[in-house]
Amino acid sequence: xxxxxxxxxxxxxxxxxxxxxxxxxxxxxxxxxxxxxxxxxxxxxxxxxxxxxxxxxxxxxxxxxxxxxxxxxxxxxxxxxxxxxxxxxxxxxxxxxxxxxxxxxxxxxxxxxxxxxxxxxxxxxxxxxxxxxxxxxxxxxxxxxxxxxxxxxxxxxxxxxxxxxxxxxxxxxxxxxxxxxxxxxxxxxxxxxxxxxxxxxxxxxxxxxxxxxxxxxxxxxxxxxxxxxxxxxxxxxxxxxxxxxxxxxxxxxxxxxxxxxxxxxxxxxxxxxxxxxxxxxxxxxxxxxxxxxxxxxxxxxxxxxxxxxxxxxxxxxxxxxxxxxxxxxxxxxxxxxxxxxxxxxxxxxxxxxxxxxxxxxxxxxxxxxxxxxxxxxxxxxxxxxxxxxxxxxxxxxxxxxxxxxxxxxxxxxxxxxxxxxxxxxxxxxxxxxxxxxxxxxxxxxxxxxxxxxxxxxxxxxxxxxxxxxxxxxxxxxxxxxxxxxxxxxxxxxxxxxxxxxxxxxxxxxxxxxxxx
Numbered sequence: 001x002x003x004x005x006x007x008x009x010x011x012x013x014x015x016x017x018x019x020x021x022x023x024x025x026x027x028x029x030x031x032x033x034x035x036x037x038x039x040x041x042x043x044x045x046x047x048x049x050x051x052x053x054x055x056x057x058x059x060x061x062x063x064x065x066x067x068x069x070x071x072x073x074x075x076x077x078x079x080x081x082x083x084x085x086x087x088x089x090x091x092x093x094x095x096x097x098x099x100x101x102x103x104x105x106x107x108x109x110x111x112x113x114x115x116x117x118x119x120x121x122x123x124x125x126x127x128x129x130x131x132x133x134x135x136x137x138x139x140x141x142x143x144x145x146x147x148x149x150x151x152x153x154x155x156x157x158x159x160x161x162x163x164x165x166x167x168x169x170x171x172x173x174x175x176x177x178x179x180x181x182x183x184x185x186x187x188x189x190x191x192x193x194x195x196x197x198x199x200x201x202x203x204x205x206x207x208x209x210x211x212x213x214x215x216x217x218x219x220x221x222x223x224x225x226x227x228x229x230x231x232x233x234x235x236x237x238x239x240x241x242x243x244x245x246x247x248x249x250x251x252x253x254x255x256x257x258x259x260x261x262x263x264x265x266x267x268x269x270x271x272x273x274x275x276x277x278x279x280x281x282x283x284x285x286x287x288x289x290x291x292x293x294x295x296x297x298x299x300x301x302x303x304x305x306x307x308x309x310x311x312x313x314x315x316x317x318x319x320x321x322x323x324x325x326x327x328x329x330x331x332x333x334x335x336x337x338x339x340x341x342x343x344x345x346x347x348x349x350x351x352x353x354x355x356x357x358x359x360x361x362x363x364x365x366x367x368x369x370x371x372x373x374x375x376x377x378x379x380x381x382x383x384x385x386x387x388x389x390x391x392x393x394x395x396x397x398x399x400x401x402x403x404x405x406x407x408x409x410x411x412x413x414x415x416x417x418x419x420x421x422x423x424x425x426x427x428x429x430x431x432x433x434x435x436x437x438x439x440x441x442x443x444x445x446x447x448x449x450x451x452x453x454x455x456x457x458x459x460x461x462x463x464x465x466x467x468x469x470x471x472x473x474x475x476x477x478x479x480x481x482x483x484x485x486x487x488x489x490x491x492x493x494x495x496x497x498x499x500x501x502x503x504x505x506x507x508x509x510x511x512x513x514x515x516x
Contacts, residue, residue, distance in 0.1 A: 084244025138196025
């Protein structure tokens with residue numbers, strides 16, 4: 001008798017009962033992380049929209065475009081400066097015989113040193129951050145955000161190792177976006193700082209996020225007693241995690257290369273409009289990236305047991321949850337796309353086409369993300385090679401499609417949409433390649449798609465189209481929830497089996513604690 005992925009059914013006898021209980025515990029752990037992060041997504045959605053409204057209406061598309069171009073370098077630098085510890089820390093903590101707090105302290109020191117070096121270089125040579133000029137001299141302070149971004153990632157990875165995902169939600173989905181929104185609005189009323197409002201508010205937000213992550217980390221792990229930095233071990237960690245660091249940077253690069261290339265061909269205002277579309281589309285992206293911290297430790301434990309069938313089940317299960325959630329959110333934001341973009345300002349409606357392609361790209365990318373969660377432990381170099389090919393393909397497609405749009409004299413909004421299309425095609429390549437690679441290594445089929453997704457999409461599209469015929473406020477206030485409700489009802493009835501519904505049960509009902 002075989003299980004879902006062709007593995008022998010071991011649910012018979014004492015050993016089978018243990019395997020079954022272990023699978024249930026892992027499933028419940030993943031489900032708890034997913035529930036927490038879906039709540040975090042809703043909080044992020046509520047918090048991010050005020051910032052986009054303030055930035056679009058009061059700072060304008062030009063300032064927003066220059067701000068977006070600067071953040072490309074800052075955020076990629078922040079990812080590099082983690083030196084792969086965002087995902088590699090779970091392995092270090094799981095295998096090291098040292099005190100956990102000492103391992104974390106080494107990781108934080110390593111990230112702090114490297115991020116400070118990068119920040120210093122960008123402060124002295126800031127030109128790469130500002131291809132279209134600066135909004136004000138305050139923008140020169142942006143490199144210091146890189147330091148806080150990197151150490152926050154390491155702290156949140158440490159918390160995720162003990163399945164504390166609530167800290168990530170507080171830091172990334174509550175404190176960071178709300179501080180950003182409130183500060184951006186408040187600085188408009190301070191004449192001496194108004195020109196640098198976007199840069200200053202961003203700095204304040206990443207500092208606040210770092211403090212919010214540090215407090216629970218200190219409570220959970222405590223201060224390392226007798227800790228002494230191990231210089232040689234630090235260098236070994238950096239060398240071993242280099243493929244992870246590059247993979248993380250490339251993952252971020254695929255979400256920033258489009259803005260960088262677009263800035264070469266179009267005006268800062270169009271870059272600003274595209275940036276707003278990216279920010280809206282990045283909301284469902286958090287649904288999949290939020291599973292990474294909780295999926296990593298579970299996979300590490302199964303790798304130690306060489307239970308490859310269980311890894312395949314976990315990857316497929318998490319992948320389906322992510323795709324199902326992302327598809328519903330994409331429909332709710334994409335069908336009333338003109339109304340969503342219009343909230344930021346009338347001049348931003350032209351980004352609706354780009355928004356639609358970006359939302360689709362995030363759904364396509366989910367399979368690559370969950371596959372990579374296992375590949376980074378099984379085949380770091382090959383995973384990195386595929387990531388590099390994905391980035392190169394995106395660059396080629398982006399330039400080619402922009403030039404094609406210009407050849408046919410299409411307006412800048414169409415050029416921006418072509419950039420989003422290039423991203424989607426590149427991410428589709430990554431998903432297909434990485435899932436097949438992982439499937440061959442595990443000897444299992446990796447497939448996150450299920451036909452009930454189509455059955456759920458169809459009625460949601462019909463409901464959404466009907467609401468596009470109503471005034472915009474009705475389309476947003478009633479239409480978007482109606483789309484999500486219609487999709488959710490069908491996917492629940494036709495697409496979710498007993499294992500899938502664990503996602504919506506409390507920890508006690510699921511039969512497992514998420515304490516690890």
